[in-house]
Amino acid sequence: MTTIADRVRELTVAREPFVHATVVRAQEPTSARPGDAAVVLPDGSIEGFVGGVCAESSVRAAALDTLRDGATLLLRVLPDDTATFPDTPGARVVVNPCHSGGAIEIFLRPVLPAPVLGLAGGTPISVAVATLAEFLDFEVAASGDYAGATAVVVAGLGKGEQDAIRAALDAGVGFVALVASRKRGAALLDELALTDAERARVHTPAGLEIGARSPQEIALSIMAEVVRAIRVDGLASSPGPAAARPQQAVDPVCGMTVLVGPETPHARVDGRDHWFCCAGCHASFTAA
Template identity: 80%
Template sequence: MTTIAERARELTVSREPFVHATVVRAQGPTSARPGDAAVIRADGSIEGFVGGVCAESSVRAAALDALRDGDALLLRVLPDGAAPFPEGPGARVVVNPCHSGGAIEVFLRPMLPAPALRVVGDTPIGTAVTTLAAFLDFDVATSDDYAGCTAVVVAGLGRGEQDAIRSALDAGVRFVALVASRQRGAVVLDELGLTDAERARVHTPAGLAIGARTPQEVALSIMSEVVRAIQVDGLAPASGAPAVRPQQAVDPVCGMTVLVGPETPHARVDGQDFWFCCAGCLASYTAA
């Protein structure tokens, strides 16, 4: 059987975002034990074990928030009426009325793929950008496929520029940096006949104005602009359709937030849909 560690490695290699969940403390009675682990994917599916159905539902919901925010989170799942546990940055408390009576703490670590950067051009500037991007932990793409790239740097200095820009834009890349003077860059873009929206995605002259002279300094200015676009402007990779966040609902019996899926207990009463954390809450509601 594939272990959770092996599964995490597989998802990392395939550049799929996920959350690695590890039970760090458990207080009986509970089915989870310290060291139990799971991976939660962006669609809400879970592989592994971090507790029973009720605890798992709370972990799923918190994991999706961690995946969205990119911040690690310590989640404490408590039974109803348990002693308070202080919340704060990086910590969250969930009171789980249908929990078994024990308490668990789960560390949720979002694992997001490194941004992919494609460098076009076998030039001193292209080589410097490749070296610096690797140092900054970017995934420097070496194939001709632009799909999934966060940014593309075109440093051919007159060679293959238009084909590279057109291919990157067609692949949905939102940030294309063209290494050229302001005047030559404008000519290149005019010849491509870009739309206003496409032209806004091409940055030329590439890089921030830092007075760069050497290839290494130019690379620094370019990567500074790319990092700013990611960290400040929210630049995302060209990944096609955005991931669809699973629908959530509130269990009308225990008040828990549950993810709606094919296996989520469900009832339709008087034309209204209700979803439940477990079969017990479903039975309790329909019997009332």
């Protein structure tokens, strides 16, 4: 049987984004226990156990939020008549009127694929860039397939530089660093006849100005510029097939936000669709 730990490793190796959810505190009569765990996928599906139906609904919504901003979150799920757990900085409180009782805290840790650095060229500079990028937890790809890459560094390909730049731009890469003098880099880009938008994505001379001389120092300046583009400018990986965020709805009985899926309790009344957190709210609504 595949454990949650096995599933976490499997998704990480496959570079699939997910949220690792772990119950850290629970009070009876909630069915969850500290240490219970699950993974939440970008489509809102949950594998594992972190509580009953009402808790799962809150976990789904909060987990998808963490996938968007990459920040961990302590989710506190409380019945509507208690606030037993003290306030904690960085925590989100969710009150569930349909909760069966007891309070629960769940730590949500988004796991996002490491940024990919495409590398073209076999010079001492490109070797130093690869070494430093791996130290910075980038995944280095030198295959020439730049789909999904966050940035591409072109260093010392000679006549192949233009082909590498064109391939990176066509793959949607938002940051292409060309190792060349200012004069040679400008001439090379002029020959490519880039659009203004494409030209803005190519950075040459590559790297921040730090007076770098050795291949290692040049690699430092290049990776510093790449990191700044990610952390300060919001550079993201080139687009790939992304899972659509599930539709959300508000349970008309308890007021919970639920993610709409094939198994979400549903009723159509007077031509209007309603979704519910659980079968109990569905029964209560349809009996009214």
